[in-house]
Amino acid sequence: MTSNHHQSVMFNESIEGLAIKKNGIYIDATFGRGGHTQGILNQLGNDGKVIAFDQDLAAIEYAQQNFNDKRLTVIHSPFANMHNLLTEQGLLGKIDGILMDLGVSSPQLDNAxxxxxxxxxxxxxxxxxxxxxxxxxxxxxxxxxxxxxxxxxxxxxxxxxxxxxxxxxxxxxxxxxxxxxxxxxxxxxxxxxxxxxxxxxxxxxxxxxxxxQELKQLSDTLNQTLKILAVKGRLSVISFHSIEDRIVKKFIQKHSKQKQLPKGLPIMNNETKQMPLKDLGKSFASKVEINDSRRSRSAILRIAERIA
Missing domain, CATH: 1.10.150.170 (Putative methyltransferase TM0872, insert domain)
Structure with missing residues (x-):
């Protein structure tokens, strides 16, 4: 039996983490059945935009059949191609938020x-x-x-x-x-x-x-976000196992921890190098959600903001 139902894990927390601007441009890196995409669209004004990626043809077909919104563009592609596709559209450094819900969706699991x-x-x-x-x-x-x-x-x-x-x-x-x-x-x-x-x-x-090649795609895409996000743009990532989460955690830590400048270099206003990200922390699914969805038990949400 095949199901198109997919309950987005940590739905409210992940979208709140994007701090959505009415007329902003946002990316849903894993469209699935569009739960997060619709959540973002609901908070956008007429001039806001969502660009959604998915490499699963079934997800693309679902979007074509169930979404009719001029603010939404759905692209059949792995999210690791994000940088190249956004470069073609002149959108590098103009994205206000990127949401990544990693792993397998319920419809994929339900289709034997x-x-x-x-x-x-x-x-x-x-x-x-x-x-x-x-x-x-x-x-x-x-x-x-x-x-x-x-x-x-x-x-x-x-x-x-x-x-x-x-x-x-x-x-x-x-x-x-x-x-x-x-x-x-x-x-x-x-x-x-x-x-x-x-x-x-x-x-x-x-x-x-x-x-x-999920881990390579994840690492490559996280590195791309540094050039894709606008200043004050947010990165919201939901992972479901420790290997994924370690990659996300190390990426955010690497680019958010201030580094002491080597001695002897000219220093203007301070003695630390400005890092591009600010770590806004992690959170877990609520007990209520865990009771409703076993899949959410292992979910970890990490959020970061580009500050430079």
Missing amino acids: DRGFSFNADGLLDMRMNQTTGISAAQWLATANETEIANVIYEFGEERRSRQIATAIKRFQIEKPIETTLQLANIVASVVKTKKHKHPATRTFQAIRIFIN
């Missing part, structure tokens, strides 16, 4: 044939953009045991990565791994977890991140 879910059987695909790249099944068929183990450990922080890789290769001696439940059952034969967490959670996360 997208290959993201270990709870329903479907083709083992995992591509965010199904028009390009190789599927998870194709990668598992060609990768060797060491490559698989390294991916599962690096992107899933799974301690039993080597045993899982061995089990995968042993299974493939008889037949290829083509479906989500095949892979989930292989992992479950090796990994034992607490009742509330599926044994394949970390492995599916790791392979998905690798197939879509």
Whole structure:
């Protein structure tokens, strides 16, 4: 069963973090089903604009069918192309806010044939953009045991990565791994977890991140925001696991902590180098939201503002 419903996690907090100006220009880097986009549009005046990115064709088709607003432009592209596309439009340094809701959306999880879910059987695909790249099944068929183990450990922080890789290769001696439940059952034969967490959670996360190059895209895009945001422009990022959050945290810290200038350099008004960002802190989903949405349990929202 496929669902188009997607409840935006930390909806109010992430939009409030943008400090929206009526006539500002904002980016929703992950359109999904447009929850955050609509929330931004609701606070804009007639001259405000939202530019939304998504690499999932299903999301683009949903936008075309359900959104009719002259203030909205939806672009079929990974958000890592943001800098180049905004350069073409003459918008570098003119964006008042960027919202990034990372991870997989509910409609992607609900559609078994997208290959993201270990709870329903479907083709083992995992591509965010199904028009390009190789599927998870194709990668598992060609990768060797060491490559698989390294991916599962690096992107899933799974301690039993080597045993899982061995089990995968042993299974493939008889037949290829083509479906989500095949892979989930292989992992479950090796990994034992607490009742509330599926044994394949970390492995599916790791392979998905690798197939879509999610961490590289995130790092590249965060660096781009320094040139994309206007002064006083806000960055609002929701992450769902520790690896993503560390990247966002380190980026904000790197560009917000004041640095002492080397001795001997001419100093005008102070002795520190002005950094481009101001760290406005982090927050978590409320208890009420966590009770309503299990997905929000791991959500972390970080907000920063460009000040120079």
